[in-house]
Amino acid sequence: MGWARQHEKLQVDELPAVLLVFATCLIWFSSRRYFEARRQLRLRRTIEMKLADALAENQRLAQQYVDMQESERKALARDLHDELGQYLNVIKLDAVSIRDAARPDDALVKGAARAMIDTVDRVYAVVASLIRQLRPAGFDELGVAAALEHCLNDWRARLPGTAIEVSIDTDLGALDELRALTLFRLVQEAMNNVARHSNATRVDVRIVRRSDSKAREFIDASIADNGRGMDLDAPRLGLGLVGMRERAAACGGSLKLSSHVGAGLVVFASLPASNAATRP
Ligand SMILES: Nc1ncnc2c1ncn2[C@@H]1O[C@H](COP(=O)(O)OP(=O)(O)OP(=O)(O)O)[C@@H](O)[C@H]1O
Ligand SMILES: [Mg+2]
Numbered sequence: 001m002g003w004a005r006q007h008e009k010l011q012v013d014e015l016p017a018v019l020l021v022f023a024t025c026l027i028w029f030s031s032r033r034y035f036e037a038r039r040q041l042r043l044r045r046t047i048e049m050k051l052a053d054a055l056a057e058n059q060r061l062a063q064q065y066v067d068m069q070e071s072e073r074k075a076l077a078r079d080l081h082d083e084l085g086q087y088l089n090v091i092k093l094d095a096v097s098i099r100d101a102a103r104p105d106d107a108l109v110k111g112a113a114r115a116m117i118d119t120v121d122r123v124y125a126v127v128a129s130l131i132r133q134l135r136p137a138g139f140d141e142l143g144v145a146a147a148l149e150h151c152l153n154d155w156r157a158r159l160p161g162t163a164i165e166v167s168i169d170t171d172l173g174a175l176d177e178l179r180a181l182t183l184f185r186l187v188q189e190a191m192n193n194v195a196r197h198s199n200a201t202r203v204d205v206r207i208v209r210r211s212d213s214k215a216r217e218f219i220d221a222s223i224a225d226n227g228r229g230m231d232l233d234a235p236r237l238g239l240g241l242v243g244m245r246e247r248a249a250a251c252g253g254s255l256k257l258s259s260h261v262g263a264g265l266v267v268f269a270s271l272p273a274s275n276a277a278t279r280p
Helices: 002-006 012-101 107-134 144-158 177-198 240-250
Strands: 163-168 202-211 217-225 254-259 265-272
Touching: 012 107, 012 177, 012 240, 144 163, 144 177, 144 202, 177 202, 177 217, 177 240, 177 265, 240 254, 240 265
Parallel strands: 163 202
Antiparallel strands: 202 217, 217 265, 254 265
């Protein structure tokens, strides 16, 4: 202050006061910025927590939806088998009795009974295939790996010009029903698409277990064909790929496609092996 007063004529004596006001403003301004930044951070954390809760709720609802869909399918498969299947059996037995009881020279009755038997056999085959689609054959009794083998064997018979290679490098027995069914449905729809759209001569189905850096376990499944491939950016109308993505997301997993026109399609799904692995 003394030194400043000596240079009063140059108005230097006002400098300390100006500096004081300036410093006060600076402190006030930076504390405002500091508190504002802390408020923003708190707000962001709250929004992030709400978002995580909403995502978890979303996944829970999607799981519930898939569960309900599967249990309805299971009930429908059981009713088709127990009700319709029994009636068809009875009709067939009656038709066989009519055929056997008909007089040898009654060609009309014998022919009609034989036609009934053939029709019942055809309807039975349709019902059996419906039941298999609703509830994978062998899934409840032998598990998902056997059901997958069975399903792919069916495809081998239906697509004799396509070599279908399967490799399942892990025990799928410990998967819960939701994950096991999701895995099955993903392979089922991918194979449906191969048959309908790809014109492939080879399909590789590969299922492996993988651990990430946090020791969480995942089941990775890939279905790769060498067919005509597809333009991934082109608009699509079907429900299959959308359904696959939704099913994978419902158990905390993801689905990726990789393809070039003329160079086949790879469907890659990664599913957490258990609910624990879905936590961040
Ligand atoms: N393996 C494949 N090779 C070539 N194109 C494919 C393959 N899989 C899917 N696509 C293409 O992606 C489209 C969308 O497939 P998606 O399964 O969603 O529907 P979709 O099979 O046409 O009908 P749906 O609803 O009955 O499944 C198909 O129409 C087809 O053009
Ligand atoms: Mg499809």
